[in-house]
Amino acid sequence: MTLKGKIAFLSPCIAKADEIEDPNTGRLVSYNITFDKLKQKLAEMGVDLSQYPKTVFDGKPPGIGHVYSRPGGLSETVQVTDKNIWMRQVDSIDNAYSYLQEYHNRIEAHLPVPELVDILNCRGGCNFGTGTSQHTSMDEVDYKTNTQKQKKLDELVMETADGPVYGIEEYFDNVLDWKDYRRLYTNHKIENGTFTDEDLDDVYYNLRKNTVEARKINCHACGYGSCKRFAQAIKIGINMPESCIEYERSRLLHDTLTPLLNHAGLEAALEQSLWLYQTRQHDDLAVLMLDVDDFKMVNDSFGHDVGDEALKAVAKAISRNIAEKDFAGRWGGDEFMVILPNTCQEEAEEIAETIKQAVKDSDVLPHGEHFTSSVGVACARDDDTPLAVFQRVDRSLYEAKKHKIPRSRGR
Ligand code: SF4
Structure with missing residues (x-):
């Protein structure tokens, strides 16, 4: 049969889009239109179905x-x-x-x-x-x-x-061919142990699975039975992070460019950490504020794509030098905040130095060039509000930046 025009499938399910894209279904259908979207469109167009005769x-x-x-x-x-x-x-x-x-x-x-x-x-x-x-x-x-x-x-x-005789069954038996209703599936089976945890490090990082617990949720919602098998599927290019329900949930509190928390996520983490400190459930609380030195020059000299890679490199430098109990996020632009529960001033300063060095060592700029960062450090006090902690660490960052020489183009 030759098809004229395109076929739209009206469906109750967003996942039908994957099904109609699958080569095993012959790609006969061009559009998946959900009932929800259809209803919205009819409302937008002012169409009232009750005005039409039933058929x-x-x-x-x-x-x-x-x-x-x-x-x-x-x-x-x-x-x-x-x-x-x-x-x-x-x-x-x-x-x-x-x-x-x-x-x-x-x-x-x-x-x-x-x-x-x-x-x-x-x-x-x-x-x-x-x-x-x-x-x-x-x-x-x-x-x-x-x-x-x-x-x-x-x-x-x-x-x-x-x-009982069911009228339309006879019609089905005589006219329809059951072979037309067979559905083939491609076997994407992944053997456990194909990759080590180290091989999957980058995938876990992009999935925001930075703790052992996060890598063992194993809730089955992605259909792979375990987070590790799902990560392997992404590694070989047959799935994407959006299929993980935890990843989708966490997107609300995470940055879109890096896998770190966003501003809202950091605010929630700071409030919670301060409460734990002030109720004596944690001994100390230190906060770092990091800013890329002369980030505008990085963008102007190498373009915004390289600028984005630089921000991702900062995120990696931070994530790899903090503990599972800590929080890190992008406060906005090229500013990052790190929240270090149970960490005193001296230890926080050491962590700040390690992160600064890791940023300097990153190799995302062309021609072997490097960029640097400045970090402010502050510790929480008993009568602090989250705003007071933020203002103190921001002031500390400002002091750290005051002594930096601005980067010149091509340096
Ligand atoms: S949906 Fe996400 S959290 Fe659940 S098993 Fe799959 S990868 Fe793990």
Whole structure:
């Protein structure tokens, strides 16, 4: 069949975009338009659907296919005519992969397996998918689905001496070819141990997984079963950080250029750390404020792309020289803040020197050139507010900068 024009798929799920992009689906569909987006567009255009007459699909009536979108919906349709079929219903990603492993093991062991496995990724099924407005209660959805289902069953199912006959099933058997509905998948299996933790260091850094705990959340939401396997998938280029639910959550409090905290994240961390110090849960609290020397000159001399690389290099220099308990972030522009709980003034000054040296050693500038930074240090006091700590460390940075000679072009 030759297709004229393009096909848009109206769907309840943002993940359908991946499915239609997959070469295994023949790339026949060009657009994934979610119900949510469609609703928004109709509202923007001032279209009121209730003003239009109700109509049915072209061609054959759809039967009770509308129940597919709720958990167990596939079983409901199959069981209209075959109540004895062995079906397995699996909900949520947490159970899906362990069940598939169990299914595989049973096949390998030549044990009987269910004839049909119905797996739904989202809790509440597709009716509450990521591309729906999700404002309706589950009972309300069920009530409407049940009413429609009963109407269709009354219209399309005939009880005979040989059992129920479902009108459209005959049509499906005669006209449709089941082979057209097969779906192939590419095996992206990654063996554990392909990469060491060290090999994955950069991936973990970009995923903002800078602590041992963050690398072992293993919540399964990405579908890989463990953070390490997911990091391996990114390493070989078959996935991206946005598929990690923790990464997506943390984006609200993190900088867009570096994997460090953003201004809001730093404010929250400073407030929390100060509270822990003032309630004697921590012995000390030191704060560093770092600023790249003459950053404007770096941008003017080498361009903004190199300027961005310089900021990323500062972020790395900081992250690699602080402990898991510490916080680091980009306060704004080329200014970075480091919060060091349980750290005294002397130790904080040593850390500041180490970071300054690591910044100087970074090799992102062309022609073997280097850039430097200045760091202010302040320690919290019992009666401090977060603003007071910030003002003191900012003053300390100002003092540190006063003694620097400005960088000249090409130096
Ligand atoms: S979604 Fe993120 S946190 Fe969860 S297992 Fe995958 S990589 Fe780890």
